[in-house]
Amino acid sequence: MVRSSWSKVRVLPLLWFLFHGIPLLAIRLQPCELAGQLYILDVPKSELPLWLCIAEFESRFNTHVVGQANADGSRDYGLFQISDRYWCAPPNRTEYYAFNDCNVNCTHLLSDDITMAVQCARLIQKQQGWTAWSVYPEFCNGTLDAIDVCFQPGNATESMTSDELAEVKDC
Numbered sequence: 397m398v399r400s401s402w403s404k405v406r407v408l409p410l411l412w413f414l415f416h417g418i419p420l421l422a423i424r425l426q427p428c429e430l431a432g433q434l435y436i437l438d439v440p441k442s443e444l445p446l447w448l449c450i451a452e453f454e455s456r457f458n459t460h461v462v463g464q465a466n467a468d469g470s471r472d473y474g475l476f477q478i479s480d481r482y483w484c485a486p487p488n489r490t491e492y493y494a495f496n497d498c499n500v501n502c503t504h505l506l507s508d509d510i511t512m513a514v515q516c517a518r519l520i521q522k523q524q525g526w527t528a529w530s531v532y533p534e535f536c537n538g539t540l541d542a543i544d545v546c547f548q549p550g551n552a553t554e555s556m557t558s559d560e561l562a563e564v565k566d567c
């Protein structure tokens with residue numbers, strides 16, 4: 397089942413840009429930009445479609461996003477929405493905080509430099525598999541967007557085309 401579509405998602409950052417200005421655009425990665433960074437961080441190419449899908453549905457490729465509090469008060473951080481209950485140390489003293497298995501401060505998982513977030517996410521994946529992410533069964537367990545196009549020249553720094561601008565104006 398293909399639910400994920402970059403072409404649809406790509407309009408969103410454009411709207412943010414138009415209504416909120418440049419800073420918000422800067423923290424939202426393009427899919428191919430993320431694919432390139434993951435690849436540089438030694439993530440196997442075969443896993444890239446899955447990581448992109450998880451980042452898309454967890455954070456809309458937004459590195460700085462902190463989720464709303466879960467039922468127990470815990471929060472999820474960054475691109476892969478990593479939980480501060482088990483994986484990172486939250487900024488404040490909390491009841492629910494149990495482990496810091498990634499040995500990292502949660503705020504470091506919000507960085508534009510995604511190295512820590514990726515290392516932590518891969519540790520989670522190794523220990524718990526893809527189902528550690530609640531979006532996986534619904535959105536990422538099936539045919540995913542191919543990432544081959546990202547590794548052709550010109551696509552790593554994908555930017556808006558006049559077609560996309562027209563699409564936004566039509567809204």
Ligand SMILES: *[C@@H]1O[C@H](CO)[C@@H](O)[C@H](O)[C@H]1NC(C)=O
Nearest residue numbers: 462471486487488489490502
């Ligand atoms: C931590 O506490 C500060 C000050 O009380 C508050 O502004 C901030 O939102 C808290 N952070 C989180 C993630 O709850």
Ligand SMILES: *[C@@H]1O[C@H](CO)[C@@H](O)[C@H](O)[C@H]1NC(C)=O
Nearest residue numbers: 485486487499500501502504
């Ligand atoms: C996390 O932050 C605390 C202070 O808020 C600091 O003392 C500690 O060294 C940090 N840990 C890491 C792994 O950066």
Ligand SMILES: *[C@@H]1O[C@H](CO)[C@@H](O)[C@H](O)[C@H]1NC(C)=O
Nearest residue numbers: 526527532533534536537538
């Ligand atoms: C993923 O899809 C396969 C094949 O459709 C299915 O057998 C499996 O149960 C699914 N896994 C999850 C976690 O949804």
Ligand SMILES: *[C@@H]1O[C@H](CO)[C@@H](O)[C@H](O)[C@H]1NC(C)=O
Nearest residue numbers: 402545546547548549550551
């Ligand atoms: C870049 O990616 C798009 C799809 O996102 C594809 O249609 C296009 O052919 C690619 N361009 C190059 C130069 O590979």
